[in-house]
Amino acid sequence: MARKAELELTGELFRALGHPLRIKIIDFLRAGERCVCEIIPAVGAGQPVVSKHLSLLRQAGILECRKEGLRVIYRVRDPAVFEVIELSRGFIFRRLAELVTLAADFQAAQERSG
Amino acid sequence: MARKAELELTGELFRALGHPLRIKIIDFLRAGERCVCEIIPAVGAGQPVVSKHLSLLRQAGILECRKEGLRVIYRVRDPAVFEVIELSRGFIFRRLAELVTLAADFQAAQERSG
DNA sequence: AGGCTACATGCTAATATTGTTATATAGTAA
DNA sequence: TTACTATATAACAATATTAGCATGTAGCCT
Numbered sequence: 212m213a214r215k216a217e218l219e220l221t222g223e224l225f226r227a228l229g230h231p232l233r234i235k236i237i238d239f240l241r242a243g244e245r246c247v248c249e250i251i252p253a254v255g256a257g258q259p260v261v262s263k264h265l266s267l268l269r270q271a272g273i274l275e276c277r278k279e280g281l282r283v284i285y286r287v288r289d290p291a292v293f294e295v296i297e298l299s300r301g302f303i304f305r306r307l308a309e310l311v312t313l314a315a316d317f318q319a320a321q322e323r324s325g
Numbered sequence: 326m327a328r329k330a331e332l333e334l335t336g337e338l339f340r341a342l343g344h345p346l347r348i349k350i351i352d353f354l355r356a357g358e359r360c361v362c363e364i365i366p367a368v369g370a371g372q373p374v375v376s377k378h379l380s381l382l383r384q385a386g387i388l389e390c391r392k393e394g395l396r397v398i399y400r401v402r403d404p405a406v407f408e409v410i411e412l413s414r415g416f417i418f419r420r421l422a423e424l425v426t427l428a429a430d431f432q433a434a435q436e437r438s439g
Numbered sequence: 440a441g442g443c444t445a446c447a448t449g450c451t452a453a454t455a456t457t458g459t460t461a462t463a464t465a466g467t468a469a
Numbered sequence: 470t471t472a473c474t475a476t477a478t479a480a481c482a483a484t485a486t487t488a489g490c491a492t493g494t495a496g497c498c499t
Contacts, residue, residue, distance in 0.1 A: 218345035220417045226343030231332035272420045281475045291416045302405045303334045306386045395445045
């Protein structure tokens with residue numbers, strides 16, 4: 212039953228994407244590979260925190276890195292990750308739009324009855 | 326800064342997808358809406374567990390439900406979720422293929438040196 | 440009403456995730 | 470060697486997630 216392992220792996224991938232800071236890091240790496248000392252100020256978190264999130268993303272197979280002198284340079288392994296995030300954003304925006312419509316309808320109903 | 330909220334929402338969505346049982350539930354709902362009593366045996370987990378995961382998926386905006394007599398029938402709200410999962414599977418399979426290649430290379434090198 | 444079915448929810452223990460602080464490592468330069 | 474820089478890791482506390490069990494609720498039937 213390779214099916215179970217596949218579900219596990221899929222779950223792991225989504226969990227790796229399930230943190231705002233990690234999404235932010237991946238977004239920042241859209242422009243290309245970056246060293247940690249660039250990532251840290253870009254995402255606005257402490258060095259050990261960023262380091263651990265980078266490590267997690269690497270273990271999840273989302274990022275890979277190489278050393279260059281003192282620097283460690285990270286990049287996204289597979290651009291499909293960007294597509295996954297884009298699709299998810301589309302999903303979220305559609306949902307937000309629905310909520311806005313609902314809220315507007317509710318407000319209009321309130322004004323009529325009030 | 327609506328940017329931060331967007332990152333949060335994206336993270337929440339991925340966390341909602343970050344569990345094998347929840348992926349399994351969504352996969353099962355590919356064929357169309359299903360009541361809880363069909364979902365439970367399909368995913369092979371206990372009733373309260375399934376119920377809680379369904380509730381989480383609903384809160385995340387991934388599923389919606391309606392009552393029909395005693396039954397509660399769930400369905401996927403936005404087919405984009407299926408696409409997100411498909412893309413992720415593609416990502417995972419490519420990564421697995423790389424690992425297989427690495428392992429084969431390693432084994433070949435071992436055999437040459439041993 | 441009482442009993443039954445299909446779900447949901449509350450509680451608890453186990454486990455996982457996260458941020459912070461302090462420390463370790465690796466590479467550079469003097 | 471020493472000192473410094475960039476990054477990783479360890480240890481800890483706080484919080485979140487999860488499964489399992491017990492219980493609650495809502496709708497149907499008699």
